[in-house]
Amino acid sequence: MADALDFDFSSDRNPLFRRLSVSTLLSREESQAISALPVHVKNYKTGQDLAREGDKPTQSCLILEGLACRSKAVENGRRQIFSFHIPGDIPDLQSLYIDYMDHDLVTLTASRVAFIPHASLRELMLNHPRLIGALWRETLIDAAIFREWMVGMGQRSGIARIAHLLCEMIVRLRAIGLMEGLSIRLSITQEQIGDAIGLSPVHVSRVFKELRAKGLIRTDGRTLTIRNWEGLVETGEFDPDYLHLRTAPI
C-alpha cells in the first residue's frame, strides 16, 4: 500500500472489493457502495482479542494487515484453533446472523483491522442483492475450509496434516501477494500449529524436522521456504479446490 499508516478504501483498491471480486464480477455501483461503507480502522498488538466468546458483536471486521486466528478454549487448559486469518479475510462475518460468538478471535501478530457495522452491511445487501451471494459465499468457503481441516484431523497422519496446513497458508498468502519468491513469512508458532491440527508442540517440532530432512521445506526463523512443492503437496494430500481461489499453479 502507498502509506503504512493509512488505507486506500477507494473503489478498486478497497480490500473488501478485491476480496469479493475473486468470485463475483462487481459493477461500478456495487463497487462504489462498498467503498462508501463506513469503516473504522484500528491497530492491534500481538495477542489482543478482536472478539471474545460470548460477545454479541454489532460489527464485522476485515483484516488489513497482520494475522489473526479463531479459537476456543477447552476445559483442560487446551484450545482448538479453527482458522488463521490473513489480510483480506473477514473472520467474523458469521456474527451478522449468529447472535453471539461461540469462540474467540485473536491477533497473532501486530495487526490492522477495519470494522464495518452490521447495519451497514445489511443495508448494502438490501440495496445490492448480488452482494448477498458474494458475502454469504465467504462464510460458506469458511465452512469448506473447516471441512478440509476435519478431514486432516480425522484421517491424516501428523506429517500430512502439517504439510497440508503449510500448503494452505502458502496458497492463500500467495493469492494476496504475500509470497516472496518461494518464501512466506509464517508468523505462527509451532505451538499454534499444534493447537490448530491437534498435535502436541513437541510433535510439531519433530514433524518439521522430518519435513526439512525430506527436503520439502527450509525454515529460517519464521520464514518458510518451499524446496519441493510437488513433494509437499503430495505429503499433505493437498488439493486447493476447497479454497475456491482460482489461482495459477505454483
Place this chain on the structure above:
Amino acid sequence: MADALDFDFSSDRNPLFRRLSVSTLLSREESQAISALPVHVKNYKTGQDLAREGDKPTQSCLILEGLACRSKAVENGRRQIFSFHIPGDIPDLQSLYIDYMDHDLVTLTASRVAFIPHASLRELMLNHPRLIGALWRETLIDAAIFREWMVGMGQRSGIARIAHLLCEMIVRLRAIGLMEGLSIRLSITQEQIGDAIGLSPVHVSRVFKELRAKGLIRTDGRTLTIRNWEGLVETGEFDPDYLHLRTAPI
C-alpha cells in the same frame, strides 16, 4: 404427520417453516411464501447419493424422514463424515452460493427428501428479505457444528468425542420430537461414528463398552437409551449452545 406417504406443506406444518421458526418469528406472508415453494419429494433407500462431490446442484434438499450424512472420501480408502442430517435439516443449502460440491451427501437409512430449486429460494429471499438471514443462519449453524467437531477431534479423548456426539444427536432428535422417553433410534453404525470423529471401528466398539460399563447409556440394537444424562454430558464436555436450538433441559 397425518399420512406416511404424503407431506403436509401447508403453512405452519411445513417442515421448512418449522425449521426457520426456531430462530425467526415468521409473518403470515413469509410463511405463505414458504408454503408456496415448488418442492419435489423423492424417496431413497439406504446408501443412495443425494449429491456427489463435483456435482453442481441446481436445487437444495430438505430431509423429511430418515438420516443422511455429508462425507468425503480420502486417498487411502478412508472417509471423513462431516455431519449427520435428521428431518428438518437442509444439508446442502451451501450449494446455493458455492458452485460445486466438495463432498458427498448420502442417505444412511431409507429417507424421504424434498428438493427445492435454487432459483425459487433466491426469489423467495428477494421478496422476503428477512428470510435471507433465516436461511444464511442455517449455514452458519452448520459451520458452528463443524467447529465443535473440530474441538473434539483436536482436543478430546475417544470417550469424550463419542459421548459428545451422542449428546448432540440426542438433543437434535429430541428437538424435532424423535426422542421417545429417554431413548433415541440411532440409525448409525459404529463404523460411521468412527468415520465421523476419527476413530477406528474397533475402538468405537470398546468405547461403547466403556460408556455402558460406566452406566451412562444402554444400547439395544440401534436403540440408545440414556441412563445417566448428567454423566454423559460431563464425559463429553457437552454444551448445547453451539446448536443454537434453545430447547428445554433434559
Place this chain on the structure above:
DNA sequence: CGCCTATTTGATCTGATTCAAACAATGTGG
C-alpha cells in the same frame, strides 16, 4: 435357514503424548 454385515474381544504394534531439560531466539529495562 444361511448369507452378509455389524459388533465384540484378544494380542500386538505404533504414532503421538508427556515429562524433562537443553538450547535458541526474541524482547526488555538499566
Place this chain on the structure above:
DNA sequence: CCACATTGTTTGAATCAGATCAAATAGGCG
C-alpha cells in the same frame, strides 16, 4: 548495548491411547 527474562524450539526417554490384525459372535434380512 549488554544482561537478563521470557518465549519458542529441539532432543531424549518413557509411556499411552488408539490403530491394526485376526478371529469369534451376534444381528438382520432375503
